[in-house]
Amino acid sequence: MLKLEKVSKFYSSGGVVATGFSKVDLELGIGEFVAITGESGSGKSTLLNVISGLDSYEEGEMYVNGSATSGYTKEDLEGYRKKYIGNIFQTFNLINSYTVYQNVELSLLMSGCDSKDVEEKVHDIIAKVGLTEYEKTKASKLSGGQKQRVAIARALAKETPIIVADEPTGNLDSQSAAEVIELLHNLSKNKLIIIVTHNYDQVEKYVTRKISMHDGRIVEDKKLSQQDQAENFDGGDIQEAISDTLTAKNTVKLGIRNTFNIPAKFLLMLAVFVFLCGGIISSYTATMNSQDSMDSGYNEFFKDVRKERILVTKPDEKVFTKEDYKKLKAVSNVDTIVKNDISLDSLGYISDDSEFWIMGKITPMKDFKGRIEVGREPETAKEVVVMIPKEGYAQDVIDSALDKKATLSNDYTGESMIDGKVKIVGYGYLTDEEEEELVESVGYCEGYFCLTDKGMNQIRYNALKGYSQQTGKYAGMDIEGLYLKTSEDVPEGSVIIGEGISSMSEYWPIGQELTIRNKSKYFDDTYKFSVYSVVTRDNCEYLLGAKNFDDVEGFTYMNPKDYRKMFEKGNYQSSVMVKDRKLVRETIKEIEELGYNCFYVRDGLVKYSEEADTILKTIMMLVLAFTLIVLFFITYFIMKLILKSRNIYYSTIRMLGGTKGDCSNLIKVEVITVANIAFLICMGLVALVKAGFIRVNYLIQIVGFLNPVDCVIIYVVIIAMSILLAGRFSKALFKKTAMNAYKEEV
Ligand code: ADP
Numbered sequence: 171m172l173k174l175e176k177v178s179k180f181y182s183s184g185g186v187v188a189t190g191f192s193k194v195d196l197e198l199g200i201g202e203f204v205a206i207t208g209e210s211g212s213g214k215s216t217l218l219n220v221i222s223g224l225d226s227y228e229e230g231e232m233y234v235n236g237s238a239t240s241g242y243t244k245e246d247l248e249g250y251r252k253k254y255i256g257n258i259f260q261t262f263n264l265i266n267s268y269t270v271y272q273n274v275e276l277s278l279l280m281s282g283c284d285s286k287d288v289e290e291k292v293h294d295i296i297a298k299v300g301l302t303e304y305e306k307t308k309a310s311k312l313s314g315g316q317k318q319r320v321a322i323a324r325a326l327a328k329e330t331p332i333i334v335a336d337e338p339t340g341n342l343d344s345q346s347a348a349e350v351i352e353l354l355h356n357l358s359k360n361k362l363i364i365i366v367t368h369n370y371d372q373v374e375k376y377v378t379r380k381i382s383m384h385d386g387r388i389v390e391d392k393k394l395s396q397q398d399q400a401e402n403f404d405g406g407d408i409q410e411a412i413s414d415t416l417t418a419k420n421t422v423k424l425g426i427r428n429t430f431n432i433p434a435k436f437l438l439m440l441a442v443f444v445f446l447c448g449g450i451i452s453s454y455t456a457t458m459n460s461q462d463s464m465d466s467g468y469n470e471f472f473k474d475v476r477k478e479r480i481l482v483t484k485p486d487e488k489v490f491t492k493e494d495y496k497k498l499k500a501v502s503n504v505d506t507i508v509k510n511d512i513s514l515d516s517l518g519y520i521s522d523d524s525e526f527w528i529m530g531k532i533t534p535m536k537d538f539k540g541r542i543e544v545g546r547e548p549e550t551a552k553e554v555v556v557m558i559p560k561e562g563y564a565q566d567v568i569d570s571a572l573d574k575k576a577t578l579s580n581d582y583t584g585e586s587m588i589d590g591k592v593k594i595v596g597y598g599y600l601t602d603e604e605e606e607e608l609v610e611s612v613g614y615c616e617g618y619f620c621l622t623d624k625g626m627n628q629i630r631y632n633a634l635k636g637y638s639q640q641t642g643k644y645a646g647m648d649i650e651g652l653y654l655k656t657s658e659d660v661p662e663g664s665v666i667i668g669e670g671i672s673s674m675s676e677y678w679p680i681g682q683e684l685t686i687r688n689k690s691k692y693f694d695d696t697y698k699f700s701v702y703s704v705v706t707r708d709n710c711e712y713l714l715g716a717k718n719f720d721d722v723e724g725f726t727y728m729n730p731k732d733y734r735k736m737f738e739k740g741n742y743q744s745s746v747m748v749k750d751r752k753l754v755r756e757t758i759k760e761i762e763e764l765g766y767n768c769f770y771v772r773d774g775l776v777k778y779s780e781e782a783d784t785i786l787k788t789i790m791m792l793v794l795a796f797t798l799i800v801l802f803f804i805t806y807f808i809m810k811l812i813l814k815s816r817n818i819y820y821s822t823i824r825m826l827g828g829t830k831g832d833c834s835n836l837i838k839v840e841v842i843t844v845a846n847i848a849f850l851i852c853m854g855l856v857a858l859v860k861a862g863f864i865r866v867n868y869l870i871q872i873v874g875f876l877n878p879v880d881c882v883i884i885y886v887v888i889i890a891m892s893i894l895l896a897g898r899f900s901k902a903l904f905k906k907t908a909m910n911a912y913k914e915e916v
């Protein structure tokens with residue numbers, strides 16, 4: 171069975187070579203019950219470890235069933251151990267967090283048993299060592315004798331032909347020791363038993379061969395003819411060794427068991443992985459967040475450059491109908507439609523030329539219903555309520571601005587947005603989110619100007635006037651640019667013209683025809699008016715109530731109703747706001763497929779600097795990668811500390827014939843299980859934040875940028891990291907030989 175020829179084992183550490191044992195010749199066979207004795211340090215354990223394949227040897231040759239083992243690789247040794255050797259130790263080496271049942275079962279699972287009769291087998295073996303009533307007891311709770319009986323059961327369960335026991339009774343009282351030896355003897359017929367012992371008396375009864383060692387050499391090798399042993403030994407009946415490996419199913423089963431069986435370790439690992447997940451999520455979202463906000467620039471025409479905004483027009487340049495809006499609303503990812511989106515791009519300032527100058531975005535009052543703190547709602551087209559931040563310039567001047575006559579002018583053109591003077595009649599405050607949104611959509615500005623629907627219409631007409639061109643024809647002559655204004659003093663169908671136009675004809679102007687052509691990208695209309703009067707320096711106050719001729723000079727006045735007819739055009743352009751800005755390209759595609767023209771406002775941005783953007787983005791990605799690597803190593807070192815207590819577990823697995831692959835798979839299952847739970851916990855937190863149950867600004871910001879795709883990316887990163895972590899950890903475990911790893915731990 172086993173044959174050693176001049177086998178020597180040396181230890182070298184720090185240049186000093188120590189001899190474990192030297193030039194050992196030995197031939198051992200099935201059926202023998204061998205006792206090895208000798209004083210401490212004589213090389214007994216070393217010899218046993220070499221025989222068990224736990225340690226290598228430097229000289230000579232060991233044959234197993236006739237084949238030489240000196241050329242064995244690590245994997246061959248693992249296979250040999252698994253197939254031939256059952257180990258029993260002085261220190262038991264049970265898995266303390268496992269029950270008796272699980273300890274024995276482990277041995278079977280490691281040998282590749284996958285059949286349903288594992289359970290039966292385990293019960294059977296436990297019964298044989300007399301521990302049936304302790305099956306569900308954790309190994310740590312057993313007495314020494316009981317522990318050693320479990321160890322015997324575990325060794326027997328492997329069904330190996332050789333059982334090797336290194337001072338199995340060293341930690342036991344004499345009563346238990348005697349029981350253990352008897353058990354070992356009774357249960358292991360037809361095997362080769364090798365026991366190392368200090369106490370030869372204990373084993374004497376059963377021994378068929380006595381080997382004494384001194385100073386690394388065998389000094390006595392005596393075969394004792396013991397009757398009953400000879401009787402029982404029936405020669406060639408070598409037990410069929412099992413040599414299968416741990417199945418995938420059992421790897422998962424054991425891995426999950428290992429995850430949870432030490433609650434403190436599990437909680438620590440979980441904490442580490444929640445930290446890892448949190449770190450990954452926050453560094454990922456922080457990067458995405460700043461990349462996103464870096465994507466900035468300006469556009470003079472579009473004031474609202476929110477990423478959610480898509481401009482939509484019709485290819486036939488017609489006005490949007492209800493049907494159109496219905497179709498657009500049905501597009502997935504569409505949140506709202508701003509039908510008259512001119513207001514989105516209207517940025518104006520209210521000023522009295524000396525005391526205050528407030529900038530704001532024009533909004534219908536209904537958007538801020540019921541939010542007035544001081545003053546009242548606007549009632550006419552010329553009354554404004556402002557919504558401002560609680561602190562800042564606007565708050566400082568607002569009280570003095572209340573009820574003063576002022577002008578509302580377009581921020582870009584400087585032109586009046588509402589004819590005549592306006593008045594701030596009330597104000598209210600913005601919420602933090604509104605303030606943020608305002609900054610995001612238009613950059614710096616004080617707040618919102620809230621107007622009545624009438625006021626909004628006027629602004630719209632004026633804006634439309636700005637986007638279109640008005641020309642005229644008077645007395646057969648073309649007028650290049652007409653500057654239109656409204657006055658209630660002009661009857662419908664008539665106009666008051668200036669002297670500039672009237673002088674184009676030598677005829678009396680009153681009653682003459684003025685043709686006005688209103689033309690834009692979308693429309694081209696012609697209207698006929700009759701001249702009502704000509705405004706002069708002398709009659710301007712009488713005609714139009716203007717004290718100052720400069721205010722009215724050069725303008726053509728018409729009745730507001732005519733003006734409205736001219737500019738109330740419906741919407742040629744609307745804006746669609748999407749729910750998820752990341753899917754905006756898909757949404758644009760979808761809308762275009764419906765037959766509309768789209769323009770993504772962000773595409774029209776003038777970038778501050780393209781190159782700087784690219785460089786910054788690259789740096790950010792590098793920082794992210796670096797952060798992930800740092801996180802990985804922090805996690806690795808903490809995990810290594812936690813898992814240090816697990817080294818003994820994996821050494822034991824190796825004792826039982828577990829391969830490197832088995833251990834690394836078990837670690838992977840354990841780590842991935844914890845990682846998954848940690849990920850779920852983090853996602854739970856994300857869901858709570860998203861649902862508004864947790865109101866921490868930092869978290870809200872982080873979570874705001876997470877969409878399902880990100881979660882998948884983060885999940886993949888976490889699992890990949892876990893696999894790497896497990897791989898590193900198992901590699902570190904296997905740097906040492908099984909025995910050295912073991913000695914360090916015990
Ligand atoms: P025993 O089990 O008979 O008490 P060992 O087999 O443990 O003796 O040790 C035999 C010899 O090998 C001793 O001289 C011991 O110092 C040495 N030895 C054992 N293990 C190591 C090791 N890991 N490194 C160096 N020397 C060792």
Ligand code: MG
Pocket residue numbers: 214215216
């Ligand atoms: Mg020893």
